[in-house]
Amino acid sequence: MAAQEEDRDTAALDYPIVVGEELLGAIAGFVRGRVAPCLVLCDADANVVKLARQIAAAAGSKRVLPFVLGESRKRMATLERVLDAMHEADAERETLVLGVGGGVASDLFGLAAATYMRGVAYAHVATSLVAMVDAAIGGKTGVNLRGGKNLCGVFRDPAAVFCEVAALATLPDRALREGLAEVVKAGVIEGGELFENLETLSPHPFSRWPWVEVIRAAIRVKAAAVAEDPLESGARARLNLGHTFAHAVERASRYRVAHGTAVAIGLRAAGELALRTGRFSEREHLRVLALLALFGLPLQTAVDPDAIFAAMRADKKRRGGQLRFVLPRAIGDVEYGVTCSARTVRAVVARLGRPP
Ligand SMILES: NC(=O)c1ccc[n+]([C@@H]2O[C@H](COP(=O)([O-])OP(=O)(O)OC[C@H]3O[C@@H](n4cnc5c(N)ncnc54)[C@H](O)[C@@H]3O)[C@@H](O)[C@H]2O)c1
Ligand SMILES: [Zn+2]
Structure with missing residues (x-):
């Protein structure tokens, strides 16, 4: 599909940004190319979990960890929960973390991957329009503090971003x-x-x-x-x-x-x-x-x-x-x-x- 061939049309950045519908094959290809274990973290919305399970199956990953997110949960307590869950799932330095969800997921999972064992590779599958056009692009990760939005975070480029346009069909x-x-x-x-x-x-x-x-x-x-x-x-x-x-x-x-x-x-x-x-x-x-x-x-x-x-x-x-x-x-x-x-x-x- 043309959508996948042109994955470098945003070549201004150093990582691939793939925009298209039905990207399972492209995502699986990317994961397999890395010959490292892959751990899938996702937003707990039922539609997103379904997609995350399909991605995990296609990419040969057995683990999908869903988290209830939303702006009010984009904070330290959730970050700690995600990090602990990554550890319990035996994530290691070589693990590729694949986040699936909207902008809250890309900010939070991106920060978790950037800090887990001082940083493991991260790729994001964007399922909301905000994540596709904004949050998942540009390497800004973060959580909110009591005093304000995004006050804690790091700049860290993802290894790849996949904008799964078909996911917009279920987005409110x-x-x-x-x-x-x-x-x-x-x-x-x-x-x-x-x-x-x-x-x-x-x-x-x-x-x-x-x-x-x-x-x-x-x-x-x-x-x-x-x-x-x-x-x-x-x-x-x-x-x-x-x-x-x-x-x-x-x-x-x-x-x-x-x-x-x-x-x-x-x-x-x-x-x-x-x-x-x-x-x-x-x-x-x-x-x-x-x-x-x-x-x-x-x-x-x-x-x-x-x-x-x-x-x-x-x-x-x-x-x-x-x-x-x-x-x-x-x-x-x-x-x-x-x-x-x-x-x-x-x-x-x-x-x-x-x-x-
Ligand atoms: N890092 C950046 O550069 C940057 C830029 C812009 C926004 N952001 C951050 O992004 C966040 C907002 O992102 P958002 O609007 O995606 O919010 P979100 O991640 O909370 O998603 C919005 C809602 O849609 C649901 N959802 C996501 N994908 C779905 C799908 N395909 N089908 C059904 N439901 C779906 C989620 O569960 C959630 O309820 C804010 O926290 C903002 O600070 C970051
Ligand atoms: Zn904005």
């Missing part, structure tokens, strides 16, 4: 839309064909979308930014478009607002801040809002604007007194490291409870 609609917020973000960063294709696709039911193409295009945006700046000291920051606001909305809501939803609101806020500071045109801003709305993503939030602003200030304190934004100058041209006056930021946040 809400989770799919969460992923689309990140795809729209990639579209605003990249512009051109990616953004226009999303506009063309938006009226069609998800079942008719050319997902392999869409996912590949979004991965290319992420992979290019990561390749340029793997440890996020500069250019990778542009992937944080909308995220300064989004993280504040998530924190202020005590994580009741999911990440993708917060990203949609953050994209609106970044657009408005860019508009107010004379960077962005109203016409393009409205195009971005229209696309988010067509994907059923919310553009406003009931979270108290004062709490959002306070969360942003707390973030600013931690980052040495400067709050930096990624702002669009045009669809396809974003600027990072932008500082803005607190008054202007506050004015933007104050409006987030109302329609744009």
Whole structure:
């Protein structure tokens, strides 16, 4: 299948990223090529477990360890449980750990593999859109601490990433839309064909979308930014478009607002801040809002604007007194490291409870 032949179309990174439907054969080939024991860790969702068992059977692995995950379980206690289970399953230095699941699985299992016996090889089979276009790509792993999201983790590249597009058929609609917020973000960063294709696709039911193409295009945006700046000291920051606001909305809501939803609101806020500071045109801003709305993503939030602003200030304190934004100058041209006056930021946040 063409989808598998082109596994290097994201060649900006040093590991294969395979995007396609029915990847069992490709995954089994990769595992067998390593002539090492393989241990499969997966999210405990029934559909994901079923896929993980098929993968294990195809790859000749006897062990599948399912874990109940979710954002509230992406923390140290679960990490310890995973590490203990790996040990009980006789994982050794040469073991290849194969994680199956969404973004929580890739962050958590990736960190477990990076730290077990000071690091064993890890490959991820992404089953959610967020994991395919974002979480599983780029080598960031982590868990949350009481004080905030992803505060503990390491950068460590996977040995391979497989985006099993067929898995999207069972992904809840809400989770799919969460992923689309990140795809729209990639579209605003990249512009051109990616953004226009999303506009063309938006009226069609998800079942008719050319997902392999869409996912590949979004991965290319992420992979290019990561390749340029793997440890996020500069250019990778542009992937944080909308995220300064989004993280504040998530924190202020005590994580009741999911990440993708917060990203949609953050994209609106970044657009408005860019508009107010004379960077962005109203016409393009409205195009971005229209696309988010067509994907059923919310553009406003009931979270108290004062709490959002306070969360942003707390973030600013931690980052040495400067709050930096990624702002669009045009669809396809974003600027990072932008500082803005607190008054202007506050004015933007104050409006987030109302329609744009
Ligand atoms: N490391 C990074 O660079 C990075 C980037 C973006 C997001 N993330 C992280 O990713 C996480 C969000 O990822 P997510 O949205 O995939 O959440 P998730 O992993 O919790 O998955 C969402 C839900 O879908 C279920 N699920 C997954 N695949 C399924 C399938 N094929 N069929 C049915 N159900 C399925 C899961 O059980 C879960 O209930 C956050 O913790 C975020 O911080 C990390
Ligand atoms: Zn994000």
